[in-house]
Amino acid sequence: MSRLTGPVLVVGAGLLGTSVGLALRAQDIEVLLTDIDEENLRTASGLGAGRPQRSPKGGADHVYDVQLVVVAVPPDHLGTAIAAALTSTTAVVTDVGSVKAGPLAQVRALVPAEALPRYVGGHPMAGSERSGPLAASAALFDGRPWAVTPHAGADAHAVEVVTALVEACGATPLTFTPEQHDEAVARTSHLPHVVAVLVAGALASAPQDHLALSGQGLRDVTRIAAGDPRLWEQILSANTAALASLLRDVRTDLDGVLEALESDSRPVLAEILGRGVAGTAAIPGKHGGPPVAATAVYVAVPDHPGELARLFADVGEIGVNIEDVRIDHDPGRPVGLVELTVATGRAGHLLEALESRGWTAHR
Amino acid sequence: MSRLTGPVLVVGAGLLGTSVGLALRAQDIEVLLTDIDEENLRTASGLGAGRPQRSPKGGADHVYDVQLVVVAVPPDHLGTAIAAALTSTTAVVTDVGSVKAGPLAQVRALVPAEALPRYVGGHPMAGSERSGPLAASAALFDGRPWAVTPHAGADAHAVEVVTALVEACGATPLTFTPEQHDEAVARTSHLPHVVAVLVAGALASAPQDHLALSGQGLRDVTRIAAGDPRLWEQILSANTAALASLLRDVRTDLDGVLEALESDSRPVLAEILGRGVAGTAAIPGKHGGPPVAATAVYVAVPDHPGELARLFADVGEIGVNIEDVRIDHDPGRPVGLVELTVATGRAGHLLEALESRGWTAHR
Numbered sequence: 112m113s114r115l116t117g118p119v120l121v122v123g124a125g126l127l128g129t130s131v132g133l134a135l136r137a138q139d140i141e142v143l144l145t146d147i148d149e150e151n152l153r154t155a156s157g158l159g160a161g162r163p164q165r166s167p168k169g170g171a172d173h174v175y176d177v178q179l180v181v182v183a184v185p186p187d188h189l190g191t192a193i194a195a196a197l198t199s200t201t202a203v204v205t206d207v208g209s210v211k212a213g214p215l216a217q218v219r220a221l222v223p224a225e226a227l228p229r230y231v232g233g234h235p236m237a238g239s240e241r242s243g244p245l246a247a248s249a250a251l252f253d254g255r256p257w258a259v260t261p262h263a264g265a266d267a268h269a270v271e272v273v274t275a276l277v278e279a280c281g282a283t284p285l286t287f288t289p290e291q292h293d294e295a296v297a298r299t300s301h302l303p304h305v306v307a308v309l310v311a312g313a314l315a316s317a318p319q320d321h322l323a324l325s326g327q328g329l330r331d332v333t334r335i336a337a338g339d340p341r342l343w344e345q346i347l348s349a350n351t352a353a354l355a356s357l358l359r360d361v362r363t364d365l366d367g368v369l370e371a372l373e374s375d376s377r378p379v380l381a382e383i384l385g386r387g388v389a390g391t392a393a394i395p396g397k398h399g400g401p402p403v404a405a406t407a408v409y410v411a412v413p414d415h416p417g418e419l420a421r422l423f424a425d426v427g428e429i430g431v432n433i434e435d436v437r438i439d440h441d442p443g444r445p446v447g448l449v450e451l452t453v454a455t456g457r458a459g460h461l462l463e464a465l466e467s468r469g470w471t472a473h474r
Numbered sequence: 475m476s477r478l479t480g481p482v483l484v485v486g487a488g489l490l491g492t493s494v495g496l497a498l499r500a501q502d503i504e505v506l507l508t509d510i511d512e513e514n515l516r517t518a519s520g521l522g523a524g525r526p527q528r529s530p531k532g533g534a535d536h537v538y539d540v541q542l543v544v545v546a547v548p549p550d551h552l553g554t555a556i557a558a559a560l561t562s563t564t565a566v567v568t569d570v571g572s573v574k575a576g577p578l579a580q581v582r583a584l585v586p587a588e589a590l591p592r593y594v595g596g597h598p599m600a601g602s603e604r605s606g607p608l609a610a611s612a613a614l615f616d617g618r619p620w621a622v623t624p625h626a627g628a629d630a631h632a633v634e635v636v637t638a639l640v641e642a643c644g645a646t647p648l649t650f651t652p653e654q655h656d657e658a659v660a661r662t663s664h665l666p667h668v669v670a671v672l673v674a675g676a677l678a679s680a681p682q683d684h685l686a687l688s689g690q691g692l693r694d695v696t697r698i699a700a701g702d703p704r705l706w707e708q709i710l711s712a713n714t715a716a717l718a719s720l721l722r723d724v725r726t727d728l729d730g731v732l733e734a735l736e737s738d739s740r741p742v743l744a745e746i747l748g749r750g751v752a753g754t755a756a757i758p759g760k761h762g763g764p765p766v767a768a769t770a771v772y773v774a775v776p777d778h779p780g781e782l783a784r785l786f787a788d789v790g791e792i793g794v795n796i797e798d799v800r801i802d803h804d805p806g807r808p809v810g811l812v813e814l815t816v817a818t819g820r821a822g823h824l825l826e827a828l829e830s831r832g833w834t835a836h837r
Contacts (some may be wrong), residue, residue, distance in 0.1 A: 184504035238535050238687050248836025251772055254811065256687055298676055299604050300633075303695040305667045305731055308750030313661055315753040321658035323648055324619055325597050325757050328698040332666040333797040335691040341749035344740055351735045358735075362728050368668055369721050372714045377707055384703035387671030390678040391700040394688050411616055419799075420783070420790035427783035436782075436799040448617065449799075467513055473611025 113268055115275035117141040120177040120202070122165065122192055124148075124155035127207045127235065128183030129247035132160030134280040137249045143177065155244040175200045179272055182206035186345035190217025197226040203269040205233045205276065208350035209296065211260045211289035228266035231273045232289060234258040234296070235282055242339060250281070257282035258296075260289045297353035304335055304343060305358065311336035327437065405434050406458035408451045411471040420451060422470070429458045429464040476631055477637035480504040481563070483540040485555055487511075487518035490570045490598065491546030491612035495523030497643040500612045506540065509530065518607040538563045542635055545569035549708035553580025558591040566632040568596045568639065573712035574623045574652035574660065591629035595637040595652060597621040597659070598645055604701060613644070620645035621659075622654045660716035667698055667706060668721065674699035690800070766799050769821035771814045774834040785812060785833070792827040794820045 118141035121128045125146075132142045132155060142161030146152040156163045180196040182189065182204065189208045196204045197218065208214055211232045218230060235257040257277040261270050277284040287295065311333040316321060347354060363384060371379035372377070412418045426433060435452035453461055458474060465472045481504035488509075495505045495518060501706050505524030509515040519526045527538070543559040545552065545567065552571045559567045560581070572579055574595045581593060597618040620640040624633050635736045640647040650658065673695040677685060710717060727746060734742035789796060798815035816824055821837060828835045 127760070184783060186489075211727030236687055246837050248772075250772070250774055250834045250836050253834070258687060287683075291681075291684070292687075295680075295687045298680050298684060299688045299692050302676060303673050303692050305728075306673055307691075307695055308747055309727050309731075310666050311725060311751070311753030312727060312746065312749040313665060313720060313753065314756050315749050317658075317661050317756070318654075319756070320650075320802075321654070321661060322756060322758055324599055324621060324655075324658045326661045328670075329662050329666050329696050330757060331694040333750075333754050333757070334694050336750035338751075340744055340751060343747050344743045345733075346734060347743060348738060348740065351738075355732055357676060358732055360676060362725060362732075364672050364675060365668075365721060365725050365728070368672075368710075369718055372710060372718050372721075375711060375714075377711065380707045380710060381703055383675065384671055384706050386675035386678050387696075387699035388674070388703060390540055390676065391696050393677050393680070393685060394693060395684070395685055409611075409613070410612055417790040419796055420786040420788075423782075423786040423806055424782040427780040433782055433801070435801045437796045438796070445760050471613045472614070473613050474609050 114273035115140060115279050118143055118177045119161075119276070120138065120145065120175050120180045120196075120200070122146075122180060122196060123183035123185075124151045124160065124244050125183060126242045126244070126246045127237075127251075128141075128181065129155040129158065129160045129244035130237075130249065130251040131181050131183065131207070131251035131280060133158065133247055134252060136161060138279055140279065143175070145348060151244050155247070158244060158247065159245065160244070165314060175202070177202045179276060180204045181276065182208075185342065186210060186214075186349045189214035189223065189349075193218045193230060194221035197222045197230055202229070203266075203272040204230045205273045205385045207233055207235055208349075209234060209300075209346045211258075211292045213293075213349045215262055215289050226260070228264050228414060230262070231265050231269045232260040232262075232292075233273055233277065233279075234260065235280070237282070242342070252277075252280040252282040255282045256285050258287050258292050259284045260287050260292045290463075293350050294353045294386050297350055297357050301347055301350055302357045302361065304338065305347070305354070306361070307333050307336040317318060330441060338461055400422075405452045406455040406474065408453060408462050408465070409456055409473050410449045410451065412449045412464060419449070425465065425468050425470070426451065426461070429461060431461045431464075476634035476638060478503060478635060478642050479796050481540045482507055482524075482545060482639070483538050483543045483563070484510065484524060485509075485543060485559060485560075486546035486548075487514045487523065488546060488548075489605050489607070489609045489614075490520040490600075491525045491544065492521065492607035493612065493614040494544050494546065494570070494639075494643060496521065496610055496612035497615060498639075499524060502644055503642065506538070514607050518610070520746050521607060521610065523607070523610065523651075526739050528757050538565070540565045542639060543567045544639065545571075547571075548705065549573060549577075549712045552577035552712075553584065556581045556593060557584035560585045560593055565592070566629075566635040567593045568600055568636045570596055571712075572597060572663075572709045574655045576712050578625055578652050590625070591627050592632050593625070594628050594632045595623040595625075595655075596636055596640065596668055597623065597644070597655065598640075600645070605705070615640075615645040617641040618645045621655050622647045623650050623653060623655045632764075656714045657715050660713055664710055664713055664717045665720045665724065667701065668710070668717070669724070670696050670699040706830075767814045769818040769822055769837060771813065771816060771828070772836050773812045773826050773828060775812045782812070787834070788828065788831050789814065789824070792824060794824045794827075 120143045121132050124144050135142050143164040144161040145164050152163045182192045184192045237255040238250050274284045437450040476647050483506045484495050487507050498505050507524040515526045523764050543557045543565050547555045598615050600618040637647045701791040800813040
């Protein structure tokens with residue numbers, strides 16, 4: 112098994128590149144950074160993500176002497192940046208782009224066949240609503256899935272080095288072919304993003320007073336629609352084939368809903384709604400395990416510092432593990448409704464114990 | 475201003491009806507309960523939601539001597555149940571159904587014109603993934619919006635009594651016409667539900683290993699799709715006109731996305747994505763105020779009882795108010811990533827203070 116010894120060259124000192132640099136520096140691995148933006152480079156280097164590596168005297172032909180290159184540039188520039196890394200080094204090359212098959216095809220067209228085995232794509236399932244090196248963190252990848260996507264001709268050594276990078280960043284490697292990866296994220300990330308955008312877009316034209324009836328469900332469905340449009344424009348455009356196929360399926364189902372509504376066909380509606388319930392149950396549970404039956408317990412909490420601490424201190428003493436937490440946004444009064452999700456078998460005990468401690472709670 | 479003095483007759487002892495009963499009993503208002511299901515009636519009454527009122531000796535012609543009737547039956551039966559309440563009493567009549575215009579039209583066709591002014595519709599923005607009287611709570615409506623939807627001929631006294639009911643339940647009354655209400659919830663509730671179902675439905679047919687790449691965004695978009703299909707079938711069918719119009723708009727936008735992807739038209743994609751960002755910003759902020767710029771701070775938290783309490787105790791001492799909390803579900807390791815949403819101006823202080831207390835945190 113090949114270890115990650117460094118040096119590692121990170122191309123692109125944005126959120127992901129800088130976070131990779133910080134995670135590797137925390138393990139004393141030497142990191143070189145490049146970015147076309149001098150400001151990003153200074154910032155990332157100042158944060159301790161690595162040593163800036165400006166254009167060397169040898170110009171574009173310079174061969175960097177590194178073990179691994181991590182390409183962390185926007186989707187539009189992935190193919191050319193990966194190809195440049197393969198031709199300017201003899202190192203293993205990976206990237207952290209959201210889409211894998213398209214950039215691979217570009218690389219294949221740009222580099223000699225003997226260079227291609229050194230490239231193994233990757234995609235960490237991590238991000239932030241913010242971007243740029245100032246949003247970076249050594250902990251960004253902690254416990255996250257990180258897809259490793261070797262093409263058919265990839266070198267086994269290169270796969271090992273990229274897997275070692277994933278582990279050094281604290282993430283969990285999951286292997287996919289580039290095509291499988293793109294199909295998977297079209298379904299789990301790009302399709303949800305597009306529909307969240309369409310629902311949110313329908314709000315932009317709504318009478319403002321109608322939105323007073325907004326609930327937590329609407330906030331949940333639309334949250335990701337706030338993501339950076341310039342980045343998403345590139346991501347969606349890079350995964351056209353897989354995404355368009357899913358969008359056409361959704362359009363067919365949407366037509367099915369419309370027809371069912373207009374002809375008042377309850378069985379068709381019931382079938383579509385039932386498929387949705389089955390789909391939510393198919394999402395893996397916490398820690399990647401099977402989905403666990405969970406129940407929400409709602410607790411009224413005065414909305415000022417200290418009250419949440421008091422609630423969680425009580426929950427800790429009661430000894431029930433919390434699977435998820437959410438704070439409902441209640442218009443009109445300074446009381447938060449905190450939703451505690453716990454294993455269904457523990458909900459009754461939690462509810463009674465909270466009430467006996469004076470909390471107003473319900474399921 | 476008319477006060478709520480009771481007695482109040484609640485028709486339908488499910489989640490909402492029983493919760494109304496509990497909230498009113500907590501204020502010593504006399505509550506009578508009816509339900510076609512004897513088991514529900516016994517349960518709700520046993521919980522303290524009111525006194526069971528079985529079919530009286532006078533049969534269907536019996537006139538109940540109550541101040542207010544609250545109809546809390548499934549959407550399919552709203553019109554007939556409201557009409558029955560208007561003809562069997564001289565009381566004010568309201569309901570807690572999710573859709574308002576359709577049932578009103580049914581009532582109009584079923585009762586004498588002089589009875590109609592006593593009916594004023596209502597719709598509390600509250601619910602639960604569970605249903606039935608056992609899920610009920612006096613606190614269910616606490617701080618929630620509750621739409622009050624008088625028709626043009628509604629009696630001012632009836633509006634006052636229904637508003638008094640809303641306030642007695644701890645909710646915030648918001649006035650809409652029945653048609654405005656149905657348009658508003660089509661956009662804020664029914665459309666999001668349908669698209670969440672369509673995205674979740676696309677997961678049901680996915681290869682299981684693809685779903686290992688599921689992130690929090692997918693969980694957020696699909697969460698409400700787990701709602702009871704039999705209830706949602708009725709809700710969607712009852713709001714066909716407003717919902718179908720929005721679904722057709724979404725289909726048009728979906729076609730726009732498909733065309734833009736297939737012709738690689740970036741400006742069209744950018745316009746649609748930008749509209750989504752604007753839509754998320756249009757959702758009212760916490761407490762119904764204007765949206766507040768908020769930033770997420772992520773903290774790694776060992777996944778066992780007590781650790782969340784320790785985190786919130788520290789957050790309480792740091793003195794930063796938490797707008798929202800979320801626990802990310804990380805596959806493969808027993809560490810939770812807790813997302814604390816705070817006012818943007820406070821995020822830097824919170825991050826530094828948490829790190830100085832030994833937490834691994836990032837933005």
